[in-house]
Amino acid sequence: MITVGMSTSCVFPMSTDEAFRLARLTGFDGVEVMVTADRGTRRLDLLRASSARWGLPVLSVHAPVLPIAHFTFGRDQHDKLLRSAELAAGLGAATVVVHPPFLWQRAFSARFLDSVREIADSTGVALAVENMFPLRLGPLGLDVYRPGHDPSGFDVDAATLDFSHAAVAGRDALDLALALGSRLRHVHLTDGLVSQRPGGLRDQHRVPGRGGQPVAEVLTHLSRSGWSGSVVAEVHAGSAGRGEEARVDLLRRTVAFARRHLATGPLVPRQTTSTVATTASGTATTAIPRPASMNRPQDTSTPIDESRECQSSVASDAQGVTRQPMLTPTSTATSRSGDPATGSSAR
Numbered sequence: 001m002i003t004v005g006m007s008t009s010c011v012f013p014m015s016t017d018e019a020f021r022l023a024r025l026t027g028f029d030g031v032e033v034m035v036t037a038d039r040g041t042r043r044l045d046l047l048r049a050s051s052a053r054w055g056l057p058v059l060s061v062h063a064p065v066l067p068i069a070h071f072t073f074g075r076d077q078h079d080k081l082l083r084s085a086e087l088a089a090g091l092g093a094a095t096v097v098v099h100p101p102f103l104w105q106r107a108f109s110a111r112f113l114d115s116v117r118e119i120a121d122s123t124g125v126a127l128a129v130e131n132m133f134p135l136r137l138g139p140l141g142l143d144v145y146r147p148g149h150d151p152s153g154f155d156v157d158a159a160t161l162d163f164s165h166a167a168v169a170g171r172d173a174l175d176l177a178l179a180l181g182s183r184l185r186h187v188h189l190t191d192g193l194v195s196q197r198p199g200g201l202r203d204q205h206r207v208p209g210r211g212g213q214p215v216a217e218v219l220t221h222l223s224r225s226g227w228s229g230s231v232v233a234e235v236h237a238g239s240a241g242r243g244e245e246a247r248v249d250l251l252r253r254t255v256a257f258a259r260r261h262l263a264t265g266p267l268v269p270r271q272t273t274s275t276v277a278t279t280a281s282g283t284a285t286t287a288i289p290r291p292a293s294m295n296r297p298q299d300t301s302t303p304i305d306e307s308r309e310c311q312s313s314v315a316s317d318a319q320g321v322t323r324q325p326m327l328t329p330t331s332t333a334t335s336r337s338g339d340p341a342t343g344s345s346a347r
Contacts, residue, residue: 002223004258005059005232007188008041009034011247016040016047020054022244026251030059032097032232035084036069044090051091059230060095060186061088077101077108078115085123095126095186095230097160100145109146113155120157128186130160131176133168133203152179160186162234163213164205167192173213174221184227188234189258191215205236207250208257219261231258 006028008019016033017040023031031051035041040050051058063084064072073083084096098116101109108115116127132149134141143149149169151159159180165188166173172194177184191211192204208215219231233254237247 001228002262003029003059003230004189004255004262005030005032005230006251006255007032007034007062007232007234009062010233010235010237010251012036017050017053020050020056022247022251024054024056026248027255028056028233028251030057030230032060032062032230032234033058033087033091033093034062034066035064035072035087036066037072042072042087044087047087047091058088058091058093060093060097060232061085061091062097063099065099077105078111078119081115081127082119082123085119085125085127088125089123093125095128095158095160097186097188098127098129099132100129100147100149100151100154103144103146105146112147116156126158126185127156128158128160129154129156130162130188131165131169131171133165150176151183152176157183158185159183160188161218162188162190163208163211163215163218164188164190164192164203164234167194167211167213168203170195173215174218177218177221185229187218187222187229187231189215189219189231189254190234205234207235207254208233216257216261219258223262231262233258 006019006023006026008016008031011019011022012034014022016038020031033041033047040046047058061084063081064070073080081096081098084098088094088096101112103109116129119125120127129151131151132145134143134149136142147154149165150171161173161177161180161184163173166176189208190204191206191208191213193206194212204211222229222231233251235250235254237250
């Protein structure tokens with residue numbers, strides 16, 4: 001089963017409860033909580049309350065990585081991962097998204113892979129290591145992560161694929177997905193212009209279909225191959241404008257993109273080439289073969305001008321976006337599909 005979720009980072013700096021409300025309003029199946037200094041992202045009782053209020057589960061937790069979360073869950077990196085996994089377990093979330101350590105975190109980077117496996121085993125939560133990207137310093141690309149920015153070579157059981165990060169790294173996301181094989185457990189739905197030099201572009205987190213990554217192709221591949229996991233939107237909703245109407249429009253387009261390309265039938269490739277990925281420890285893992293006849297699905301939705309705010313509701317309706325009334329919590333409206341509800345929204 002594939003669930004389509006929304007990261008709370010999509011609507012930052014709005015509150016976590018507001019993120020749940022917007023996720024429900026725009027048709028997502030659940031929420032990924034990006035842990036920050038905001039107590040609403042790290043307190044079990046508050047997250048349970050928001051989940052119950054809006055009728056959406058927490059699908060995953062993103063361990064604290066942002067500069068504003070430097071001291072969240074303490075300073076010890078192992079403890080940060082452990083507390084994130086314990087939070088996820090308490091919420092019934094299956095996955096914690098984890099970044100590899102920076103090269104200057106020498107002590108933790110030396111034990112990182114052991115910590116990931118140990119915490120996953122003790123909590124029953126998958127710690128999915130996310131692909132990152134090198135930084136550009138003049139003509140050089142510097143990999144600031146240890147053991148590296150690409151988890152396909154790591155000795156880990158679970159990984160997260162982020163399209164925007166792959167774009168900055170100059171990596172084809174479908175090739176990365178195939179290299180990860182059965183270890184791919186989680187996807188960050190976004191896009192980015194592909195850098196010709198690794199690290200040559202900034203991390204963009206564009207709307208899917210508005211960059212250079214084969215996002216539609218990867219989603220189609222996952223659906224046809226019987227993959228099970230969560231596809232979680234991690235887009236910069238603020239790029240559509242400051243108003244809620246613009247955010248809602250962008251998020252609806254994102255979830256519609258996911259639904260459209262995940263709704264496909266079984267894959268029957270005519271030709272394949274088998275490959276084997278080898279982890280850093282020398283362990284061989286089977287990589288999913290890439291169908292030689294696979295063509296990239298074309299996104300035929302109306303283009304989005306991300307450089308300015310979305311137009312009025314009348315103009316958006318002309319583009320085929322259905323507007324819905326503001327939702328109230330599930331105590332007064334229980335339909336996730338957006339049945340009109342009475343009362344004002346909780347802010």
